[in-house]
Amino acid sequence: MTEALWYNTPAKAWGTGLPIGNGRIGAVVLSEISKETWSFNEITFWSGQSELSPKVYGGKAAIKEIQARYLGNDFVGGKLLAEQYLQPSKKNYGTNLTVAKIHLEFDQPSAAPSNFRRELNLDKAVASAQYVLGGHNYRRETFISHRQQILVSQISTDSTQGLSLTLSISSENPDFIVTIMGDALGFQAHALESAHSDGKCGVRGRGIVKISAPGGSIQVNNGRLVVKNAKFALVFLAFNTDFRQTNNDWMSLASAQLKDAQSRTYEQLKTDHMKDHQSLYRRVSINLGGNESAALPTNERQSRFNESGFDDPSLFALYFQYGRYLTISGTRADSPLPLHLQGLWNDGEASKMNWSCDYHLDINTQMNYFPTEMTSLTECHAPLINYIETLARDGETTAEQFYGSPGWVAHVFSNVWGFTDPGWEVSWGLNVTGGLWIASHLIEHFEYTQDKTFLAEKAFPILKKSAEFYLDYMTIEPISGHLVTGPSVSPENSFFTGDVKDGEQQLCLAPTVDTILIRDLFHFLINAGSQLNTDAEFCSRLKDALPKLPPLKIGKKGQLQEWLEDYEESQPDHRHLSHTIALCRSDQITPRHTPALAESVRVTLANRQARADLEDIEFTAALFGLNFARLNDGESALKHVGHLIGELCFENLLSYSKAGVAGAENSIFVIDGNFGGAAVVGEMLLRSSNSEVDLLPALPSKWHSGFVQGLRARGNVEFDIEWKDGNLTVVTLKAFSPGRVTLYYKNHRVDLSFDSLEVIRLSNSLELLSKA
Known part of the structure; x- marks a missing residue:
């Protein structure tokens, strides 16, 4: 069975286009009969700039003062101090932006088309469109080569008159210049916007679009390339930026990449591209069964999915392999940056919002890499691991300036400029274990690979410095003797303390997610220290601290407590389920070893699901599915992945966050649902810990x-x-x-x-x- 997304209708909106990529550059291909558009992206094309953390914001003395307020149950006073000392103003944070749109307009017979089909072949990593018009066949194929670092498209027909087309480039960027370069168009792009920066700073890029048209002519008309009566056309697109460049060599890369690509035939380029992609993609195969629905176009299968009770097994398998395809296309071993909120692609919507198209550290970036190790794509973890290394280095300044502590810390989100400070509103910005949460992928990478060199040279040093921060930053709660974090939040939820004067609160001591992450961190470092025969004294400190961490608790409603105290949720319909990672991303809760706690997670999930106003979005559906898979409840897990595929994905099966959530006016593409959904399917079939499978x-x-x-x-x-x-x-x-x-x-x-x-x-x- 060919693993492909296919459609018999044209793509007229971004959510119907087909994504291609090579880990650095990406495009969404929108194919119609008379035209085609490539929404073109590059992972480093960011607005903003690198900026230093504020000078000492209060340091250790301020943290101790804030903690004292919370230890005394003075939530109002504690929050006021946190706003004073831990709430920096937003500066030139930036966002990833769409680079440009490439427009192809075709001069074709006016007859009615037939046999239209567009397809994304997951095994070949090629987007195509074909149709019959005026008795002649037309076909387009587009892919992005990882080896040549270039987009390649072949447009062909069997018509004796050949084909004619016009190519043009447009962009929403205010500083965008197109120039004529013979039979090519050059363009200069500057990543500028004013929602997340001052509109004056950002990455610069240069690109070239070149056409080869054997048997035809190429002319320039009003900044466009016009091809007439060619046997076929080859289009090449190269683009590079000055991100992290120390000289101007990057400016000539596009010309070199074009020259290299044109020294090969189209067949050679396509064959090399497919071999490279298939060396990763073909490591895993899956068959979940099938029925007559498998023969339908993807959008028809999706529209019938819910009504059928998700009775389309091969659509689940397709979604699983689509997640792997998106991983290979979006994040390769040599990618300069990891997948962001929209992976490698960008519809331009999140960039305009308060969200930013960035690295959210309170579930989204993590979920992008949930299936990477389990689906045999371990090399694709490298960009995230490299990013974590950079984050840890930048986070040392934040730890010193804001907390007066050694080690490193990062919070709710980050960018490509080394941002690790708290967010600019404490109610969500003080996610003090955001950096640790993303760094837990170092643990996961070692657990799957058993790579001792990686453990010794990367994982242990980075995670040790994280532990140094928490050992210094945490404080003892005098009544219980527990070692607690704080001020901190449970992303991005809030609660009522029970005291009317406090009102709605977000900050507290020891939200459950903090304790889960720190406990796993300490356990890992103790075991790693033993394996590496290193840092015995430091590991002894961790052993002393471990039993002082608060236990996981079951609340009065039978739920897993989200906070150290059994506070009442002020948003019981909230989309985040951070504390459930004790089950779905950790071994601290399992049905086999901690059945009572496992049942408390089931109650937590039931309570959320019972809300008619549940914030029903892509990563929440994936988290429900992951938790039910860990509870051995296959029917419920299937229901939530089915809901994700059928109701929380566009026609092109890219996941989205529903309009109305977190200030979004429209449904916004967020790719974590694709990866989270793939991980759920995998977890339903195979679950592993360090000692059990x-x-x-x-x-x-x-x-x-x-x-x-x-x-x-x-x-x-x-x-x-x-x-x-x-x-x-x-x-x-x-x-x-x-x-x-x-x-x-x-x-x-x-x-x-x-x-x-x-x-x-x-x-x-x-x-x-x-x-x-």
């Missing part, structure tokens, strides 16, 4: 027969799983590092030990079939 833990009845090959588990182990009629038939384990694991399937359990490169096959009752 569950097979088919949340298999829903609609996926009654199928297989998955190439899923990764912690411990550097790969699994192929087959099942029929709802039951496991055979599982194959491939070890890439020596280790041991306890494997579970329903009521069956087996303890396995293995050497590197060993392959083990087990039956449906986990009995050994072969070992090699």
Whole structure:
């Protein structure tokens, strides 16, 4: 079965276009009969500039004073001090911007078209459109080569008259200049906007669009390239920016990239592109079953999805592989930056809002990388890991200036300019574990790869400095003796203390998400220190601090408490579910080992779902799905991923946040739902911790027969799983590092030990079939 998104109707809006990319440059292709538009993006094309943190904002003395207020239950006084000392003003923060739009207008017969089909082939990473017009076939293919760092498009026809088209470039950027370069158009772009900066600072870029038109002519007319009667046309697009450049060499890169691409045939470029993409994409295959819906265009399948009760198993498989496709297209090992709020792409909407198209550190950026390790794309984690390293370095100044503490800290969001300070409103800006949350991906990368060099040279040093900050910043709550964070928030929620004079509050001591992240951090560093035989004294401090962290608590309604105290939620319909990461992204809560706490998460989810006014958006649906998968509830997990695909995605299956949420006037493209949804599908089939693996833990009845090959588990182990009629038939384990694991399937359990490169096959009752 070809894994593809396809449509028999033209793409007239951004949410119907097809995304392509190479980890640095990206485009959304909107194909119609008479024209095609490429909405073109580049990951470093940012407004704003690097700016220093404020001079000492209060430092240690101010933090101690604020903490004293909260220890004395003076929430009003504590917030006033926090606003004084921990609320910097917004400066030239910036945002990622769309670079330009490339317009292709075709001079074609006026006859009615037939057999129109546009497609995004996930295995080939090629967007295409084809149709019949006037008795002749027309076809367009567009891809972005990672090897050549260039967009390539071939437009062809079997018409004896050839084809004719006009190419032009437009941009919403105020400083954008198009120049004529023979049979090419050059353009200079300056990333300027005034919603997130002063409208005067930002990255500069230069690009070239060049056409080759064998058998035809190319003319320049009013700043446009006009092609007449060509046998076929090849369009090349190259673009680069001055981001992090120390000289002007970047200005000539586009010419060099064009020259290199034109030294190859189109077939060579396409073959090299596909081989490069498939070396990653083909690592995992999946089949969840299918029915007659699989033959329908993607938009028709999506429109029927809810009504059918999500009875389209192969659409779930397609969505899973689409998430992997978007990862490969959006974030490669050599990408200069990781995926942002909209991945690599940009519809221009979030850039205009208070949100910014940036790096949100309170779930969105993390979720972009949820499926990366488990779906065998570990190299694609590199841009995020490199970004975390930069964040940690920049966060040392914030730790010193705002908190008077060693180590490093970052908060609710960041940009490409090293922003790690609190946000400019304490009610949401004091997410004091935002940096740690994103840095937990260092832990995940090591757990999956078992790369000791990475552990010693990157993960341990960065995470140790994070722990140094929290050890210094936290304080003892004198009654309980607990070691607590604060002032801090549970993103981005608020509560009532029970005292009328306090009103609605956001800041407190030890919101649950802080404790979860810090506990995992300390445990990891203690184990890593032992493995590396290093920092014994520091690890001893962590061991002393661990039992002082507050326990996870169950509230009076049976829910997992979001805060240290059982406060009443002031927004029980809120979209964030940060505290549930103890279940869906950590082993601190599991049905097997902590059943009461697991049940409290189920109650939390039920309480949110019961709200008619629930903020129903893409990452919330994914979080519901992830939590239910961890609760072994496949039917509920399926329901939420199905809802995500059917009702929280555009026609092109890119996820969005509904209008009305967080000030959005329109539904805004936010890509984390795509990655979160892919992770849910993976977790339903395979769940792993450092010592345990569950097979088919949340298999829903609609996926009654199928297989998955190439899923990764912690411990550097790969699994192929087959099942029929709802039951496991055979599982194959491939070890890439020596280790041991306890494997579970329903009521069956087996303890396995293995050497590197060993392959083990087990039956449906986990009995050994072969070992090699």
